[in-house]
Amino acid sequence: MLDTHGRKYVQPAIDGTASVLLKWKLSANQVTGLAFLIGVSTGVFIFFGMPLIAIAVLWLSGFLDAVDGTMARKTKPSPWGTVLDITFDRIVEISVILGLAFAFPSAQWALLLLSASIIVSMTIFLTVGALSEKQGIKSFYYQAGLAERTEGFILFTLMILFSSQLVWMTLLFFAIEMFTAFQRLFEAKRILK
Template sequence: MLDTHARKYVQPAIEGTADGLLRYGLTANQVTVAAFIIGAASGLFAFMEQPAAALLALWLSGFLDAVDGTMARKTKPTLFGTVLDITFDRIVEISVIIGLAFAHPEAQWALLLLACSIIISMTIFLTVGAVSEKQGIKTFYYQAGLAERTEGFILFSLMILFTGQLTLLTLLFFGVELFTAGQRLFEASKLLKEKGRESNEKI
């Protein structure tokens, strides 16, 4: 939701950073890899119970993840870059979940449920993107929802900061992800029915 509706407020900073990195000769894929390495480190810091470092790494990686997409659109986006971006995003999320799970075994069952809900939501997201002919500013159809990347980062941040309530916060995140999955499934139903009607009209 925030990615869709609040992006315009931070886009000037993203644009400026993208222009600066392009002037230094960096490519979008190189920034994607840098964002991945920094983001994956957040899980290690979470495991080591260093919340400040974990949050810094997480949000810096998120910012660079937005920058790399802008860099790609300013040059020439590639399908492989999209694959890298989506894959690395999920690995960063997994790293935080695993780091917290090892540091706080009592919350492992809730973190496992969260991981399952992310798999379900992303399966719907990617499948709809694959079967839909619609495209946005990205190289695939982007389904908005209650839990987009920024909401996920906010909830991960709360989980990292308030480990005393880790199980409760994880279950909240789990519920938000399931709600988002339902949103996307409902939208997919409407979208693909409309696509089916258009196909029948052309026959």
């Protein structure tokens, strides 16, 4: 929801950063790789009890993830870049979940439910993107929903900051993710007839 409706407010910063990185002769795929390396460190910082650093690297990776797409659109988007971007995004999310699961074993069952809900929601998202004839600014149809990447980062941030309430925060994230999955499923039924 925030990615779809709030992007216009942060796009100037994303555009400016993309232009600087292109002047430095970096490619979109290189920035995707950098965002990935920064993002996967999140779980390590969570595990070692450094929540503020974990949150900082998570959000930096998310910002660079937005920048790489803008860089691709300013140059030449590639299907390989899209594959890298989507795959690395999921691995960063897995890093956060694993960091929390190893640091807080009593919440593992809730984190497992969250992981399952992300798999379901992303399966619908990617399948609709592959099957839809609609196109957006990305290289496939981007299904908006209640829980997009920014909402996920906000919820991950709350889970990291308020780890004493981790189970409840995780179950809230699970519920939002499942709502989004059904939202996308119903939209898929409408547009793919």
